[in-house]
């Protein structure tokens with residue numbers, strides 16, 4: 596038990612208030628080799644829950660071209676592959692995390708880039724769907740990446756975002772900001788909400804929230 600609490604504390608040190616994006620990404624570079632073992636010990640169910648939620652709305656389109664955003668070591672991809680979805684690309688800001696994913700041969704394309712407001716090296720309307728799990732957390736991705744995610748997904752395509760529910764209130768960058776930003780994009784006609792579901796035991800005994808949006812523009 597003491598070991599698990601120590602692992603949990605280490606995991607939370609990737610989310611310390613005041614960490615810069617560069618510090619967060621370097622933290623993951625150094626953690627990459629041990630990440631999967633630690634998250635298994637911590638009963639992290641987010642990747643499976645994210646993959647299942649996306650599969651449900653993809654309604655059996657197994658050829659769907661999916662971008663795993665903040666893919667890390669590929670945990671979400673491993674779950675998507677179990678469900679029959681194999682047309683996968685990965686993007687993450689940590690080369691160390693992507694190296695682990697690449698050693699598993701999970702994706703067609705491995706893109707090491709920062710997700711934010713800056714344009715990515717991906718053409719417009721390229722993907723049928725995005726899976727994004729565990730990327731919204733202290734010092735991680737912010738709502739400024741949403742327009743870029745919408746740009747690279749086809750009209751009618753889906754964006755699935757899974758995160759710890761409490762972060763909507765406890766992370767300063769998200770409190771009264773993340774969901775209002777989602778709503779602003781909905782009001783502008785960029786996407787529409789398909790689902791907002793609370794899932795139990797997303798991480799240890801903590802609930803997750805899974806948002807699914809359909810891209811309109």
Ligand SMILES: C[S@@+](CC[C@H](N)C(=O)[O-])C[C@H]1O[C@@H](n2cnc3c(N)ncnc32)[C@H](O)[C@@H]1O
Pocket residue numbers: 616619620623641642664665666667668669670671686687688689692708709710711727728729730734735736737
């Ligand atoms: C908790 S891990 C989640 C990885 C994987 N999706 C999973 O669920 O196991 C968060 C990942 O987000 C990446 N990340 C965080 N902020 C990012 C940003 N702004 N741009 C690109 N990658 C980012 C980190 O490098 C890390 O691999």
